[in-house]
Amino acid sequence: MKRFIPDMYQKSIYEMDYKALKKKRIRLLLFDLDNTCVGYHEKYPTNEMKKLFKKLEKMGFTVIIFSNAPKKRLIPFQELGVICHHSSMKPFSYHFKKVMAKYQFKREEVCIIGDQLFTDIRGGNKAGIVTCLVDPLTEEDFIFTKIFRAMEGFVFAKFFRQDILKKGRYYE
Numbered sequence: 475m476k477r478f479i480p481d482m483y484q485k486s487i488y489e490m491d492y493k494a495l496k497k498k499r500i501r502l503l504l505f506d507l508d509n510t511c512v513g514y515h516e517k518y519p520t521n522e523m524k525k526l527f528k529k530l531e532k533m534g535f536t537v538i539i540f541s542n543a544p545k546k547r548l549i550p551f552q553e554l555g556v557i558c559h560h561s562s563m564k565p566f567s568y569h570f571k572k573v574m575a576k577y578q579f580k581r582e583e584v585c586i587i588g589d590q591l592f593t594d595i596r597g598g599n600k601a602g603i604v605t606c607l608v609d610p611l612t613e614e615d616f617i618f619t620k621i622f623r624a625m626e627g628f629v630f631a632k633f634f635r636q637d638i639l640k641k642g643r644y645y646e
């Protein structure tokens with residue numbers, strides 16, 4: 475079960491303390507796209523997302539949209555000027571390792587931020603990087619995600635009983 479525990483838990487990517495991540499010497503941010511940056515039905519980057527990514531760039535972070543979605547889904551997000559990595563196959567660690575090697579970052583310099591325990595957090599923990607869970611932006615999910623959500627419910631229930639992770643009790 476430990477593999478599902480995030481290092482950090484925040485309400486959303488729009489309400490996070492990125493200075494704290496800088497202090498932890500994080501240099502590369504991997505963002506899940508669906509329900510982390512935008513809702514599942516949002517086809518284009520929102521103004522809020524544009525603003526945040528600009529800010530992060532100014533702060534000196536390298537930003538990668540690291541999504542399991544196919545290339546087609548990520549094309550409209552290329553206008554943000556960040557690296558868009560599609561078909562990432564989270565929770566497998568293969569693509570995590572691939573981008574770290576390609577852009578030359580060490581594990582301890584990388585943080586994945588995402589809304590799913592079974593893909594984003596599990597994958598990040600497997601890859602040995604810092605993991606941050608956020609609450610999903612919307613209730614709507616991709617069909618396969620719905621299955622993960624159901625399983626996630628059991629993990630959350632177990633963590634709740636063990637007082638490890640509670641919905642809405644954020645930590646850094």
Ligand SMILES: [Mg+2]
Pocket residue numbers: 506507508509510588589590
């Ligand atoms: Mg997601």
